[in-house]
Amino acid sequence: MTRTPRPSGVALTTDSALQDFISSLVGRADSHRFWMIFLDEFQRPMRDIMPVDGLPDRPEADDAERMVPMFCGCYDVLDAHAMVLVIERRGQRAVTDDDRLWARTLHAGAALAGVELRALLLAHSTGVRWLALDDYLL
Structure with a gap:
């Protein structure tokens, strides 16, 4: 897991705020992987971020x-309330x-x-960019 500084008290309650946070964290792609970002009960990003x-x-x-054991394990250990x-x-x-196949797979793993x-x-x-359900659940 990677530890990143968490914006103090910044709740990512809007899609725009979340996308801006991801843009600053991940930026432009330089490899092929996925990231697990965990949110606390106030929708603030937690410090433990996991690139896979x-x-x-x-x-x-x-x-x-x-993916289920990995998702459950991280989620439970961190006491997260949501995952991005x-x-x-x-x-x-x-x-x-x-992209659609990966999005469906990740979505199904989380479910x-x-x-x-x-x-x-x-x-x-x-x-x-945001991936809406319409982008991958056809």
């Missing part, structure tokens, strides 16, 4: 189930088929783990 490196281009069929997931990959802003998924975002080569 080495993502393949496409998820395997059982990846959602394999960020897919990081080089490339353009447009959502690709592989299976019973953790509250606050948001899914995509960090790409030129910035960060």
